[in-house]
Amino acid sequence: MKSILAVGAIASATLLSLSACSSGSSSTAASAARPSTVKVLYEVDGTATGADITLETGDGTSQQSVKVPLTGKTSGNRGLTFVMQRGSFVYISAQNKGKMNPSFTSSSDFYGTVTCRITVDGVVISENTTTSQYGIATCKGTA
Structure with a gap:
């Protein structure tokens, strides 16, 4: 049971991490579209x-x-x-x-x-x- 909970916690943390990365890249893309x-x-x-x-x-x-x-x-x-x-x-x-x-x-x-x-x-x-x-x-x- 402990190993199932650990795997679930790792999967949740990975999803949160990926979600944070993707939202950051869209704001970076928006600022990159503006000429420097x-x-x-x-x-x-x-x-x-x-x-x-x-x-x-x-x-x-x-x-x-x-x-x-x-x-x-x-x-x-x-x-x-x-x-x-x-x-x-x-x-x-x-x-x-x-x-x-x-x-x-x-x-x-x-x-x-x-x-x-x-x-x-x-x-x-x-x-x-x-x-x-x-x-x-x-x-x-x-x-």
Whole structure:
């Protein structure tokens, strides 16, 4: 009788173990179906003539002095695009250079505006604008 109970207990433990393994593998399969990388688009727009930007790339931090609107140097497309790991910290700040734009007629518009925007896989996750002479627009989030 003891050997029948022992065999029954071993069979039950094996079934529970197999059940736990199979439920774990389905959640692993679901997360594996999601791409591990995302497309991050950093944009700087506005009426200012230029901005100093700092941004987080897949390889670290980059600082540049740019014209507004920001365009890719080689592509000519609006903004800068990076492929980054899902869950990565994304960040851009854009400081208005504070140069007067002679085409503006109102004294409150002399220096223009600067807007930063971060888009991840086509969805805007952060956007901010500054309207002051040396103001800084900051955008951040998670890819």
